[in-house]
Amino acid sequence: MKVVTFNIRCDYEQDEENSFCYRKPYILQKIVKESPDIICFQEVLPHVALWLKENLTDYNVVGCGRGKDLNDEQTAVAYRKVKFDLLGFLVFWLSKTPGVFGSRYENQSICPRTCTKVFLWSFEDKRLIRIYNTHLDHESKDARKSALRQILKTVRDDRCSYDAPAVIAGDFNACPDSPEMKVMNAAGEFVDLTGGTDGTFHDYGRQKAEKIDYIYGDSVLICQEVTIWDESWKGVYLSDHYPVCVRLKFAAEDKGES
Known part of the structure; x- marks a missing residue:
């Protein structure tokens, strides 16, 4: 099972030779070549979400905009239709009122932030897997800490209903040694599967x-x-972030039916 986190870069045609219109063919080429099973996208504007749905024909793409009107950027999740059934899907806001569209923490930037959770049944493994895809605030460390605590609580609460493996992915806007990442690293049940890898945000080289x-x-x-x-x-990248891909399998002792 191949899982990717991919900040696709919001498309306002601001990036000259790396604007989205020039990156499109390379993005499709790479996804077709690698054939990941699950892709956690960030910074997906509505027209980009539509483009993904029209062009990634082997995938279902789910998500919604972070604004009050459900417009603006998405933390969209794409999954292969022949590999999974969708058992559940919900977008919640990283705030004290996660069900209120466009809500946010008081100490963060003006940008609302979301987490998209998707529960998938793997046909091959006959197992449920839970995916949580997010994009944390770019300004406030305290908001990032609060958001990570909220996501972890949600993951643990969901386990009461769906006791299944969980993946938390996304653009955390924090380096590994930052105070906010200590929140994740203190969560003993989770491991950074991308540990030891080189950097990801490169601003187009x-x-x-x-x-x-x-x-x-x-x-x-x-x-x-x-x-x-x-x-x-020739100087055109997939994005201003390098996507990261992990290949996973279920531990042998967890293959039984629940």
């Missing part, structure tokens, strides 16, 4: 890459391989 994109998994999941999609084509 203009800076040394910083690791701010992660895939965490619980102990039921075994990481067999981690790869960073760092290709470029």
Whole structure:
């Protein structure tokens, strides 16, 4: 099972030769070549969400905008239709009122932030897997801490209904040694499956890459391989972040029916 986190970069045609219109063919080419099973996208504007749905024909793409009107950026999740059934799907806001569209923490930027959770039944493994895809605030460390605590609580609460392996992925806007990442690292049941990898945010090659994109998994999941999609084509990149892909399998002792 291949899972990818991919900040696709919001498309306002602001990136010159790396604007989305020029990156499109390379994004499709890479996804077709790698054939990941689950892709956790961030910064997906409505027209980009439509493009993904029209072009990733082997996938279902689910998500909604973070604004009050459900417009603006999405933390969309794409999953292969032949590999999974969708058992549940919900977008919640990273705030004290997670069910209120467009809500946010008082100490964060003006941008609302969301987490998209998707519960998938694997036809091959005959197991349920829970995916949580997020994009944390870019300004406030305290907001990022609060958001991670909220996501972890949600994951644990969901386990009461669906006791299944969980993956938490996304753009956390925080380096591994930052105070906010201590929240994740203190969660004993989760491991950074991307640990040891090089940086991810590179601003289209203009800076040394910083690791701010992660895939965490619980102990039921075994990481067999981690790869960073760092290709470029004459200076055109997939995004200003390198997507990160992990290949996972369920631990042998967890293959029984629940």
